[in-house]
Amino acid sequence: xxxxxxxxxxxxxxxxxxxxxxxxxxxxxxxxxxxxxxxxxxxxxxxxxxxxxxxxxxxxxxxxxxxxxxxxxxxxxxxxxxxxxxxxxxxxxxxxxxxxxxxxxxxxxxxxxxxxxxxxxxxxxxxxxxxxxxxxxxxxxxxxxxxxxxxxxxxxxxxxxxxxxxxxxxxxxxxxxxxxxxxxxxxxxxxxxx
Amino acid sequence: xxxxxxxxxxxxxxxxxxxxxxxxxxxxxxxxxxxxxxxxxxxxxxxxxxxxxxxxxxxxxxxxxxxxxxxxxxxxxxxxxxxxxxxxxxxxxxxxxxxxxxxxxxxxxxxxxxxxxxxxxxxxxxxxxxxxxxxxxxxxxxxxxxxxxxxxxxxxxxxxxxxxxxxxxxxxxxxxxxxxxxxxxxxxxxxxxxxxxxxxxxxxxxxxxxxxxxxxxxxxxxxxxxxxxxxxxxxxxxxxxxxxxxxxxxxxxxxxxxxxxxxx
Numbered sequence: 001x002x003x004x005x006x007x008x009x010x011x012x013x014x015x016x017x018x019x020x021x022x023x024x025x026x027x028x029x030x031x032x033x034x035x036x037x038x039x040x041x042x043x044x045x046x047x048x049x050x051x052x053x054x055x056x057x058x059x060x061x062x063x064x065x066x067x068x069x070x071x072x073x074x075x076x077x078x079x080x081x082x083x084x085x086x087x088x089x090x091x092x093x094x095x096x097x098x099x100x101x102x103x104x105x106x107x108x109x110x111x112x113x114x115x116x117x118x119x120x121x122x123x124x125x126x127x128x129x130x131x132x133x134x135x136x137x138x139x140x141x142x143x144x145x146x147x148x149x150x151x152x153x154x155x156x157x158x159x160x161x162x163x164x165x166x167x168x169x170x171x172x173x174x175x176x177x178x179x180x181x182x183x184x185x186x187x188x189x190x191x192x193x194x
Numbered sequence: 195x196x197x198x199x200x201x202x203x204x205x206x207x208x209x210x211x212x213x214x215x216x217x218x219x220x221x222x223x224x225x226x227x228x229x230x231x232x233x234x235x236x237x238x239x240x241x242x243x244x245x246x247x248x249x250x251x252x253x254x255x256x257x258x259x260x261x262x263x264x265x266x267x268x269x270x271x272x273x274x275x276x277x278x279x280x281x282x283x284x285x286x287x288x289x290x291x292x293x294x295x296x297x298x299x300x301x302x303x304x305x306x307x308x309x310x311x312x313x314x315x316x317x318x319x320x321x322x323x324x325x326x327x328x329x330x331x332x333x334x335x336x337x338x339x340x341x342x343x344x345x346x347x348x349x350x351x352x353x354x355x356x357x358x359x360x361x362x363x364x365x366x367x368x369x370x371x372x373x374x375x376x377x378x379x380x381x382x383x384x385x386x387x388x389x390x391x392x393x394x395x396x397x398x399x400x401x402x403x404x405x406x407x408x409x410x411x412x413x414x415x416x417x418x419x420x421x422x423x424x425x426x427x428x429x430x431x432x433x434x435x436x437x438x439x440x441x442x443x444x445x446x447x448x449x450x451x452x453x454x455x456x457x458x
Contacts, residue, residue: 066455095414102410119456131266133406137438145456153452159432165424172420187416 023121023142024113026150030058031108031125039105048097055096060143060151061089067153068167072174072181080181087185090192108138119145122156231356231427234345242348243419249351250401258401269402271315276396278307278314280329282371287330291338299325328436332369333362337434346423354426 037050055061065088066073076084107128114122121144127136141154141163154163170184177183233239261269281304288297303319311318320327336358337343344357355363367373375381376389415421432438 063452063455067451070451091416099410099414102406134403158429159437160425160428164428165421168424169415169417169420172417172423191416 021148021150022113023140023144023150024110024123026058026142027123027125027140027152028108028110030054030152031110034100035106035108038100038103044101047101048094051097051100052093055093058152059092059096060153061092063143063151063153064092064163064166065089067163068170070167070171072170072179072184076181083185084181087188087192091188094192119143120153121150231343232345233423235347239346239348240419242350243353243422246348246351246353254398254401255405258398258405261398262402262405269399272395273399274307274311274317275314276392276399277317277327277329278304278311279372279392280396281327283332283366283369284328284330286369287332287335290332290335291330296325296328300327303327331362332365333359333430334434336362337430343427343430346427354422356427356430359430 033054034051037047037054040047040050042050062085065085068088069076069084073081108125109128110123110125112124114124116122121142123140123142125138125140127138129135137158139156140152141156143151143153154161156162173184173187174181281300285297285300285304288294288300303324306319306322306324307314307317310316333356341358343359347355347357347360349355349360372392373389377386411421411425412418
């Protein structure tokens with residue numbers, strides 16, 4: 001019995017070791033996937049669709065959705081939550097893929113990483129300069145609660161957080177409409193449709 | 195007298211633009227505390243923002259596109275020259291922020307680039323291995339001294355700012371040797387036209403650098419005004435704290451939001 005237990009523990013340790021993904025390697029591999037898509041000779045729409053698949057696998061869309069909603073998330077009922085997360089996913093994927101699809105074959109090099117705590121690691125990278133734009137520092141906030149499946153929670157470009165910007169954008173829409181969540185739903189829906 | 199006053203006012207606006215561009219804006223005394231910055235004049239700010247966007251589309255953006263098509267050496271030389279002039283404001287602010295070492299380095303940079311670097315058009319100091327140059331202005335110094343940003347403002351033509359950064363722009367105007375030498379000095383080579391041209395080129399250079407990123411941001415924003423406000427305020431916060439990449443503490447003022455999401 002003791003031997004079996006040791007074997008099970010050893011197996012688990014090996015399993016975790018083999019399958020835990022280092023955040024910097026995860027970022028570089030995600031970037032390489034995106035870069036391959038962007039360098040392909042396919043239409044912009046095809047690129048966006050392929051990028052959406054990458055985003056679904058590597059980004060914590062639900063977590064970012066909750067964060068973006070700020071304190072308003074506490075006031076939603078279950079039905080509103082469902083509507084919101086469906087709308088948010090469509091909005092996020094379109095916004096994410098559309099932003100990236102503007103770049104042709106971007107080259108991003110991962111330079112270092114800093115473990116913040118067991119839940120977060122910040123990975124530092126650089127978007128290499130081209131004749132049209134200067135070098136850009138991009139940091140990735142990686143959620144590592146499950147080390148086997150790290151997820152992107154934010155992109156910090158030259159010190160500017162996209163998650164925080166998005167959250168403040170959502171708050172602005174809610175404030176302009178007396179906190180009416182339907183106004184945000186409508187805005188997200190319109191963005192995804194257009 | 196009126197002419198000088200006009201030049202001074204235009205200069206203050208241009209400086210504010212450069213400060214904003216360098217992103218580069220109730221004066222609360224609260225040091226090192228991330229704080230909620232109120233958009234006290236949101237309706238007026240949004241109206242000004244709409245006006246600025248119209249002006250940008252009709253005039254500034256087309257000129258910036260033309261500027262970007264100029265030969266690289268001309269663009270590079272212009273960027274270097276206007277950056278070199280900005281050290282005249284950076285140096286006193288280095289000192290006011292207690293960073294005498296950087297002030298000495300920047301003085302060396304100014305001397306080398308203005309002489310060997312042909313009036314700043316060539317960044318010789320960079321080639322010699324001087325540390326990376328970081329602009330400082332009086333708005334940043336006020337922030338460093340603990341003066342809060344005050345309300346968020348959108349200035350006509352110039353864009354995002356805050357009460358503190360606008361106040362800093364006045365100090366930038368009167369404490370700039372380049373302004374004083376050009377506008378008040380008796381020099382046959384310098385005049386207010388030369389001065390205003392240098393400031394306009396600085397703004398144009400910034401706009402040209404950000405043509406694609408601003409287009410992309412506008413296209414993918416559900417509230418472009420709020421996006422720019424957020425980015426401007428984040429950038430100023432980083433600059434005051436001299437963060438090159440931002441820090442988790444500064445970026446996520448409301449880190450408990452993430453903690454709450456993680457623990458649900």
